[in-house]
Amino acid sequence: MQTKSQNRPKFRLWIFAALGVVALLTVACDRKTKKQAVKLPPPDVQVAEVIQGKVPIVMEFSGTINAIKTVNIIPRVSGYIDERHFEEGTFVKAGDPLYLIDPRPYKAQLDAYQAQLKLDQAGLAFWVKETKRYQSLARQGAASKEKTEGTIAKRDELLATVEKDKADIENAKLDLSFTNITAPFGGRIQETKINVGNLVQKQRDVLTTLVQMDPVYVVFNISRSDVFEIQLLKRQGKLFETEDMRIEILLPDGSTYSQQGKINFISYQINPTTDTVLVRGIIANKKDQGVGDFDLIPGQYAPVRLILGQDPAALLIPQPALVESQIGRQVFVVTQDNKVESRSVEVGRGYQGQWVIKKGLKKGEKIIVEGTQKVRPGVVVNAKPYAPKNA
Template structure:
């Protein structure tokens, strides 16, 4: 019995060994057939190219009215009339508000009466002076008596001048009861209602703002200013609309404003707190779309186009060291840090780090890293450039 059991175990061991060898042989052949070498990943590349571009600089600006005024009552009284509704566009000379006139008209009448009285008294004193002059010449009055009469005449003449001045002031106060538009523009919200007391010490009645043209104020750093002087020939001493480079605006909603403007003023010093120089542009604002106080992007365009290297925006990545692009050289990926200029539509101007004709990856960036081999596929050009 022990012999039979040993023989059975030996026979089973042999069969198991043969089976293992057979299966191992089959497994080795199968793995080689199922795991071929993977091809390099495919990426889309675009060539760095030289193009004629009109470079520009961008600044944050704010629209400001050329003229705006707080309409203040220069005399006290009840607000008698509000001539136009809030928000009305008015012309120069249009009546806006009226203050009660009765007391000021009465002051004019009183001043006219005082002037007439002073003139009558002056005429009387002039007659006395003439009479005493004749008597002095004939020796009938003393020199002292004549001098007294002459002094009274001169005093009366001075009283006439004072009365005339009082009348002019009374008429001026009366004119202040009507408040008219000093320039064309739009009137804002009225502060007071008809019947309220207003005067020089109260708040302004309303604000009047000229709608067109408008200013745009923006600040330029010292290096940007020097570049603008070099590029555009700007000179604060003789800046004029005729000599100014063109300005354009991007509105808060991203829309490009339809008009172009000109620089009309450059400050004569650098602000020591910000290190910037104040610029002022002007736009006709014919459509009155630009409102005072609106923040906009101001674009200062170069006077002519220049050749520059351009790379698609999709090729630019950034890390802690700055912007970079993945370049394909001999089918291998290389990381290159670059210096960027301005953005032009969907491209960037490259000022350093890339060469004309190099191929940069624009699609498939997530599949590669520096040093790996790839299969580059040249991106097709946009329809408008083909």
């Protein structure tokens, strides 16, 4: 009969054999798994070539819409306001009547000057005849020199008086015309500050304000660093002439305003407080037919795009190809042997669904546009041409 101590070596041998079998099975499975992993096909990606193209050179600034003309309507004659001819806040045309000052005192003054002119003209006619008569008598020796010279002086005095009367009449006509206050230009009329029946003093009281709406100014400031960049672009021959540069305005909904403007003033002097240069453009202010109002309002904030010139050989890539990472902006380049290479890039502005690449890529290189999440540097990929989804 065997004891427990005699059976123990056989039991241990059996355990070691079992563990060996398990180890062999584990190694075999591991090798099989690795072999299967190696056999996975390369991931499919869509690639596009880095291309060169003509791209407008654009800078963006914060601007303000200003009225070209804003004028306070001030009376040129004193008097009582008889009539107001406009609705506050509406658009008026050049020459439209705004106010009427009581014209009766000025009409009476004009009538008085015209009557005085007739009186003085009658006196002048008399003394012209008298002068001729005394000159004739003086040649015959029948009139004294003193008497003849007296008639000439009287005639000349009345000649001057008649001229003064005519000038008084012209001034009276002007004063009478000034009682009808009209719009000096087309624009939006503001609220009235004087009501019918009020007495106004010439050259002093402000009746209302008129603001020109079309065209308008867009004013913005360019920083010194941007000025330096513009000067560099000019030396490279990439800038338009100033009169050919164009201004675009972004509307509050993010769309681009339909009208383009042009630069009409550059200060060419840096403001020491803001370290900027003042630039002013002029742009048509289209009247919206749907609501009957203008698109641009003086005083409003206006993001500005300044189209400075054109880069004839800009490097372009589809915007989805750009990858944001902890080390900056990158793209994945596919080499000739279909391996992935990570490349840091310096990016310019966007243009028609593409990024302008300043540094990091060359024309003709292939970059991954779709499938960037599937790859890492060194991986072999199955590259297919990029097919935009909206194409």
